[in-house]
Amino acid sequence: NVFLISINTTVYVFVFVSLMCLSESLSGARVLVTGASTGIGEQMAYHYARFGAQIVITARRQKVLQQVAEKCLSLGAQKALYIAADMASESDPDKVVDFAIEKLGGLDYLVLNHIGPSPFSMWEGDVDHTRWLMKVNFFSYIQMAWRGLASLEQSKGSLVIVSSLLGKMSSPFVAPYTSTKFALNGFFGAFQHELAMKKSNVSVSICTLGLIDTDSAMEKVREVTSVPAYPATDAALNIIITGATRQSELFYPWFTYIVSLTKDWFPSFTNYAIQKSYSYSP
Ligand code: NDP
Incomplete structure (x- = not known):
């Protein structure tokens, strides 16, 4: 018993000290989070706020962003600004990064997390949707990463890419989505190598998530799979820790x-x- 109590105490002290260090490094940090009107992005905004960061959040719905930003301020964010943008547009990804750099005076964390809505169904040949989703889920990521790189370089900052197990492993009903996540993993895996070889100051973290209990995900899979879903707030905190500790994955x-x-x-x-994890009959 004494042995177990001392292990428990050590773990608690370790977690407490780690959170204190994290809190110190994130207090005042200049952060841009995309896809922050709902789901994991919204939870990340709240965690950064509790750590006292200066945040810019973005997504398409201005009214919802405004509410999230207000809550961030009430939770302790030093600044919480928002900018509505559509990541399918050619110019909005650059506009958002420029806005964050201008309003925050630079960037310490660029957290790319948004995804466009995509059906959960067998692929029936909709090439236009797949092309559009590639713009939102992939091309806007590389555009924003490039636009923010010089500022991250100056601040020894971190680029955080929210990806998925479906970026490593194919699964039915999500062909367009899984393609965009494979593209992200391939591109930012190469980018990690290149930045390391150039001895860049910028760390790149690629986050592989399993099923998370956001409304948009659960709406799609609730009826068809019993794969366990994990809490969005916990996923969000783990992503933040990964970026703050500059881990590559x-x-x-x-x-x-x-x-x-x-x-x-x-x-x-x-x-x-994989096929047996879904209830499907043709
Ligand atoms: P949500 O669907 O809950 O949120 C998506 C966010 O992206 C919203 O803020 C939405 O806001 C925004 N968005 C949608 N379309 C656009 C657009 N065209 N331009 C700009 N913003 C847009 O996603 P999750 O929180 O579930 O997922 C977050 C990340 O985690 C994603 O990268 C996802 O791939 C990854 N992930 C999630 C898993 C899960 O099970 N939930 C599993 C594995 C990975 P708005 O509508 O206001 O634009």
């Missing part, structure tokens, strides 16, 4: 790491398990 929840490692060992079994 996050796997949340933990078993996404095991799945990523082992999925190719027995491909027939993996494919069987």
Whole structure:
């Protein structure tokens, strides 16, 4: 018992000290979070606010952004500004980064998290939707990363990319979405190498998430799968810690790491398990 109590105490002290250090490094940090009107992005905005960061949030719905920004201020954000933008547009990704740099006087964290809505269904040949989704979920990410890079370089900042287990492993009903996440992993994996070889100051974190209980995700999968969903607020905090500690990868929840490692060992079994995890009859 004494042994267990001392382990528990050590863990609590470790978590407490880590949170204190994190809080110190994020207090006053200049952060841009995309897709922050709802879901994981909204939760990230609230966590950054509690740490006392200066935040710019963006998404398409101005009214909702305004409410999130107000809540951020009440939670302790030093600044909380918002800018409505559509990431399918050619110019909005640059406009948002420029706005954040101008209003915050630079950037310490650029957190790219937004996704466009996409149906959860068998692919029936809608190439236009896939092209549009690539713009929102992929091209805007690389555009914003490039636009913010010089400022991140100056501040020894961090670029955080929110990706998915579906960026490492294909799954039915999400062909356009999974393509955009594979594209992100490929591009930012290469970018990590290039920045390291150039001895850049900027860290790039790629976050692999499993199923998270946001409204938009649960609406799609609730009826068709029993895969467990993990809390958005916890996912959001893990993403923030990954960026703040400059780790190159996050796997949340933990078993996404095991799945990523082992999925190719027995491909027939993996494919069987994936297909069986959905209730579907043709
Ligand atoms: P949500 O669908 O809840 O939120 C998406 C956000 O993107 C909203 O703020 C939305 O706001 C914004 N958005 C949508 N379209 C556009 C657009 N055209 N231009 C600008 N902003 C847009 O997503 P989640 O919180 O569930 O997911 C967040 C991240 O986590 C994503 O990158 C996702 O791939 C990843 N992830 C999520 C998982 C999950 O199970 N939830 C699993 C694995 C990864 P608005 O409508 O106001 O524009």
